[in-house]
Amino acid sequence: MTxxxxxxxxxxxxxxxxxxxxxxxxxxxGRVAIEVNGRVVRxxxxxxxxxxxxxxxxxxxxxxxx
Numbered sequence: 001m002t003x004x005x006x007x008x009x010x011x012x013x014x015x016x017x018x019x020x021x022x023x024x025x026x027x028x029x030g031r032v033a034i035e036v037n038g039r040v041v042r043x044x045x046x047x048x049x050x051x052x053x054x055x056x057x058x059x060x061x062x063x064x065x066x
Contacts, residue, residue, distance in 0.1 A: 001053040012051060019046040021057075033060045 001014050005021075012021060018041055022029050034041045035058040041049055051057075 001051070003051055003054070004056045006058055016051050017047055018049045018051065018057075021051065022046065022059075027059065027061075031062050033062060034058070035060075 001012055001016075003010055003012055003021075005025075012024075016024075018034060018036070019029060022032070022034075029043060029046055034046070036049065036051075037056055
């Protein structure tokens with residue numbers, strides 16, 4: 001199945017969750033905000049939210065500063 005991740009088309013296995021995608025691309029879930037099809041996903045839902053063909057995801061890294 002195909003998704004769009006930060007503007008780039010990417011293949012993922014059917015049934016993949018948001019958490020599985022993050023693990024596959026090597027991103028720790030604690031330091032990002034994720035939007036799927038224009039809706040922000042709560043961190044508690046990363047394991048439950050199953051991606052669908054043609055979903056559009058934006059992954060934004062949270063950076064602290066001062």
